Amino acid sequence: MKRPGPFHTLAAGAVVAVALGAMSVGTAPSTVDAAAIAGTADTATPAAASSPPAAGATTSVTPEPTDTASVAPAPTGTAEAGEAADPTPKRADYAGVAQGNGGLVALSIKNGKAVAYFCDGRVESWLKGTAEDNTVTLTGKGSLITAALGDGRARGRLQVGKAKWRFTAPLVKKPSGLYRATAVVRGAKVVGGWIVLLGGRQIGLVNVDDSPYPAPKLTPGSPVNVDGTELRPEDTDAFIDDL
Incomplete structure (x- = not known):
């Protein structure tokens, strides 16, 4: 039996190759149709992008950057610590007795300012200062008052010269409280306190050029007569800002 020659072998191989090529063309997807559906002019880029990842390969996704600068902190709706409202009364009058002395103490507060007067019929002292955080501190000529406010009272210490006393002064309303009158009588400065x-x-007492005299009885709202001169005592609303 004759063996086929090399040309017969080549011819048979060519026939097989042609048949395999025809089968490949019939089963392969059309890249032209895919490009047309995608609607892109660049056929190379979509082809590469549409290729599935190789087996075992991993992919990574980069998250979009977040603009942290534009994120504002949520409001707390509360005031900063230590900024609580001042409990000190905006307007109040207190009057009471100096313990161990028998004299009277009067204290008035208005919008953070404070004035006070001490008198025992022989010695007197006018004081002024501040009111904050339910406490008051007032100073005068050789005198000092420190007191705490609360429960409708002012409680504290009074010093006049070297003498010291405690006092408790409850809240009062007009006509009770502190009164003051000033005038110039025949060239003398007159200051009265009640x-x-x-x-x-x-x-x-009524002080005439630094000499104290007993004050006439006061009827709040009415004038008093001092050595033939009429004085009109006023409550603290009239003089607290000027003392």
Whole structure:
């Protein structure tokens, strides 16, 4: 039997190759149709992008950057620590007795300012200062008052010269409280002070050029007569800003 020659072998191989090529063309997807559906002019890029990842390969996704600068902190709706409202009364009058002395103490507060007057019928002292955080500190000529406010009272210490006393002064309303009158009488400066307690007890002095005299009885809202001169005592609303 004759062996086929090399040309017969080549011819048979060519026939097989042609048949395999025809089968490949019939089963392969059309890249032209895919490009047309994608609607892109660059056929090379979509082909590469549409290729599935190789087996075992991993992919990574880069998250979009977040603009942290534009994120504002949520409001707390509360005031900063230590910024609580001041409990000190905006307007209040206190009057009471200096313990161990028997003299009277009157204290008035208005919008953070404070004035006070002490009188025992022989010695007197006018003081001024501040009111904050339910405490008051007032100073005068050789005198000092420090007191705490609360429960409708002012409680504290009074010093006049070297003498010291404690006092408790409850809240009062007009006509009780502190009164003051000033005038110039025949060239002399006159300053009168009165303290009126609940129940009507009162005490005061009139100082004429630094010489004290017993004050005439005060009827709140009415003038008083001092050595033939009429004085009109006023409550603290009239003089607290000027003392």
